[in-house]
Amino acid sequence: MQHVARLLRAERRALGTRAGAWALTCFYQALLVLVWFRKGEDKTIIGAGFGVSRATAYRCVAEAVRVLAAQTPTLHDALARVAADGWSHVILDGKLFDTDRLAETTSSVKCDPIDAWHSGKYRDFGANIQAVMRPRPRRYA
Numbered sequence: 001m002q003h004v005a006r007l008l009r010a011e012r013r014a015l016g017t018r019a020g021a022w023a024l025t026c027f028y029q030a031l032l033v034l035v036w037f038r039k040g041e042d043k044t045i046i047g048a049g050f051g052v053s054r055a056t057a058y059r060c061v062a063e064a065v066r067v068l069a070a071q072t073p074t075l076h077d078a079l080a081r082v083a084a085d086g087w088s089h090v091i092l093d094g095k096l097f098d099t100d101r102l103a104e105t106t107s108s109v110k111c112d113p114i115d116a117w118h119s120g121k122y123r124d125f126g127a128n129i130q131a132v133m134r135p136r137p138r139r140y141a
Helices: 002-015 026-039 043-049 054-070 075-084
Strands: 091-098 105-107 113-115 124-133
Touching: 002 026, 002 054, 026 043, 026 054, 043 054, 075 124
Parallel strands: none
Antiparallel strands: 091 124, 105 113
16 A cells, blocks of 8 residues: 555656645555455445545546556566566466446447447456466465
8 A cells, every 4th residue: 555655646746736735645545546446346435435525536546547557567578578587488367357437439340339348258348457477376485
């Protein structure tokens, strides 16, 4: 949680946000976001628990997700790193996370309009998060 709070604080400094402009401090914003990630409850309910409006809860989550996403390496960078470490292969795995409020349409191969965030396998809306992993677990001494 402290790591997320530090990232949020650095983001606010980089943007020149004045102190007290947000309804929550970086610490409580990080806590709100981690509660949302863990429990997956409605942002209105979580926001009420922190004494902020639904809109503020959405903005808090959106900012934290943007800040966390900026920390992730690209697939090219991750593969270059494992190649430099001498790995013979990697495992690419993913998970579908339930999402709400994603409405984007795109065209299929047959030029039919389709929902970009709809999973045919799960028959629900979701975001597919991919990860590159080690072929075997790391052993710590």
